[in-house]
Amino acid sequence: MSFQSIAGQDRVKRILQNSLRTDKVSHAYIFTGPSGTGRSAMAKEFAKAIYCQVLKDDACGECLNCRKVEHGNHPDLHWVVPDGASIKIEQIRELQQQFAYRATASGTKMYVLEKAETMTVQAANSLLKFLEEPTSHVVAILITENGHALLPTIRSRSQWIPFVPMARSAMTEALLKEGQPPALVQIAVHLAAGVDAARTLMQGNGFAELRNLVIQLTKESLGRLPSALLTAQQKLTKGELSEHLVTFLDMLILWLKDMVQLSVGNRESLIYKDQTDWMAQQAMHYPSHHWIACMELAIETQKRLRFHTNPQLALEKLLMRLKGV
Known part of the structure; x- marks a missing residue:
């Protein structure tokens, strides 16, 4: 060393x-x-x-x-x-x-x-x-x-x-060389300031499951909203992933950033690259300001959770906003 x-x-x-x-x-x-x-x-x-x-x-x-x-x-x-x-x-x-x-x-x-x-x-x-x-x-x-x-x-x-955060491109290159899953690397390098922190994040309990849950809940919210609300309650606010709600919102905000990009026709530098096709279809159903408003609400929800707001109600409000309700 x-x-x-x-x-x-x-x-x-x-x-x-x-x-x-x-x-x-x-x-x-x-x-x-x-x-x-x-x-x-x-x-x-x-x-x-x-x-x-x-x-x-x-x-x-x-x-x-x-x-x-x-x-x-x-x-x-x-x-x-x-x-x-x-x-x-x-x-x-x-x-x-x-x-x-x-x-x-x-x-x-x-x-x-x-x-x-x-x-x-x-x-x-x-x-x-x-x-x-x-x-x-x-x-x-x-x-x-x-x-x-x-x-x-x-x-x-x-x-x-x-000490400054490491460049995301350098972190991505280093983690991919190690053989880390590309889909998880794309998220981890946006949530961590260095290679070690990103690796620890990916290896932590529930990281891959949280990413899958972001995809599941956004799909259900945009299609079958009642199903999304039930899934959110069972897995996030009352389930084993409840302690990771802040990380889930971090991942959701990254998903919403992708939706903003896709709504204006930009497919470069996406984070959820493996989900581009269905996300692009959904992104065009709403104007870009809808996705921006959802992202702002997600950020606001994170802040509210620090002050012990009701997690279930806060998350339900956010998922309903995705649908435009």
């Missing part, structure tokens, strides 16, 4: 490897960007490279230190994850106690905070003192989806490393 084992994020790799080559590793980094862009994997490879006994600007993956980091038992590397919903002050204090001891032969101690934006105010203030007055040679990595949610004083003392 090395930096090159992580798909994309070439700019991040250049910054980190250059800092290793020039012995200018910062004392603190903020790895900020969407989930699935490889932030945690990059933190692990950076840690390996810092401790690697063979290479200066990468991880050999074979030496004792690289293997210790890989297996999570390097004595100078501490990985902190939220305790419940947040990172608490006790966790930061425990970290500080660990760092009071001298580092081993490497001379460098390192810690990684996952979901750093979840730190309580007390934890963040305690960490700030730690950043300002490290007791030894310390490297910190704060991993977050939103670096701006961290204290300005923490941001000002850290090097900002932005």
Whole structure:
């Protein structure tokens, strides 16, 4: 394993490897960007490279230190994850106690905070003192989806490393090379920010079934609406897929985007490519503004579900809107 084992994020790799080559590793980094862009994997490879006994600007993956980091038992590397919903002050204090001891032969101690934006105010203030007055040679990595949610004083003392979503074309190529199902790949690359996240999504429970359900429910809604309402109740709002309702709506929104394209005669860059023929026929039965209105309602439904609206009523309203009722 090395930096090159992580798909994309070439700019991040250049910054980190250059800092290793020039012995200018910062004392603190903020790895900020969407989930699935490889932030945690990059933190692990950076840690390996810092401790690697063979290479200066990468991880050999074979030496004792690289293997210790890989297996999570390097004595100078501490990985902190939220305790419940947040990172608490006790966790930061425990970290500080660990760092009071001298580092081993490497001379460098390192810690990684996952979901750093979840730190309580007390934890963040305690960490700030730690950043300002490290007791030894310390490297910190704060991993977050939103670096701006961290204290300005923490941001000002850290090097900002932005992680960007991987290009969909590159994700698609990589996943198809692995032999992943093309129909699922087309959806996953629109819902995930990186190859690993897309792969995890596809392998998750119900992903393929949810896609099939989007096709079934839209067909039934446009043909036999009562049947669609019954299917939605049995499989989505009361069935085993109920916990995946938000993902179902994500997939439905992608289907509606295809319908907007088809309603104006555009068959390029469709997501549900294997369903083009019947979708094109249905798309022409309504003006494009009908499909746009349905898409807006689907997005609004997602928002409403966050505020505990009745899932069954919300979904029935959406399916009826598809039919134009």
